[in-house]
């Protein structure tokens with residue numbers, strides 16, 4: 657049995673469907689079963705990682721765990737899963753981290769994930785770390801500006817990110833969780849190219865066949881917008897520092913999707929073609 661945490665989220669959802677496709681027995685952890693829209697073969701288990709007494713039942717009969725925590729909860733959530741997994745039949749932990757942990761990037765998201773990685777690596781249980789770049793699905797944050805006004809407002813319009821399609825993270829995770837030889841390995845995961853926000857806006861504009869304006873925000877304006885949307889303050893600061901980092905570390909492209917799954921990673925053009933109706 658494979659336990660998938662974060663199963664109802666952008667990535668976990670694809671991890672579950674790829675595992676089901678591979679014929680694995682899957683248990684999906686969620687706080688809210690109404691969000692669980694999975695194949696009927698999936699065992700939906702209601703638990704809350706912030707309530708450790710709900711975890712032992714989730715781990716019963718489990719051999720491998722896919723660990724996904726919201727960034728700012730990664731230190732606590734990863735430690736809680738590790739504590740619950742110790743002394744059980746769990747023999748492989750696979751943690752979603754971030755690309756910044758490759759070279760200790762100086763942002764808080766990287767620090768949170770490094771703390772989580774330490775829990776996993778010191779657990780005594782064989783582990784694998786997946787280090788994805790920015791998700792292409794973050795582009796959904798632009799939907800309302802594009803639909804309503806034909807405008808995207810962002811800071812740092814020229815910083816390149818080697819974005820990854822969450823479907824490809826799901827495919828990689830399923831391979832790592834169902835085949836041997838990945839223990840003690842960390843895999844950076846990106847798409848095939850690094851794009852700037854302005855280039856993505858140009859692609860969306862071309863695909864929709866109408867002009868979309870890119871308006872560059874100051875860091876303070878962007879901060880105010882995210883506060884208005886209800887994002888936690890510590891997360892806003894962390895995301896700001898990733899977006900402002902033009903060292904090139906987020907632009908490096910890795911070939912691990914193809915190496916692990918045998919299929920090339922999806923491009924932003926492919927992601928966009930598959931999700932274009934959402935932007936109309």
Ligand SMILES: NC(=O)c1ccc[n+]([C@@H]2O[C@H](COP(=O)([O-])OP(=O)(O)OC[C@H]3O[C@@H](n4cnc5c(N)ncnc54)[C@H](OP(=O)(O)O)[C@@H]3O)[C@@H](O)[C@H]2O)c1
Nearest residue numbers: 662663664665666667686687704705706725727789790791
């Ligand atoms: N977005 C990016 O560009 C990017 C890039 C690299 C790495 N990452 C990393 O990817 C992760 C985020 O992945 P995502 O976008 O797929 O997440 P998401 O869509 O925001 O989903 C969060 C998931 O966490 C679960 N969750 C939250 N609190 C929980 C709790 N107390 N107990 C149990 N489950 C809980 C939620 O489940 P329920 O609500 O169903 O309980 C949900 O399934 C973060 O670690 C982030 O650092 C993100």
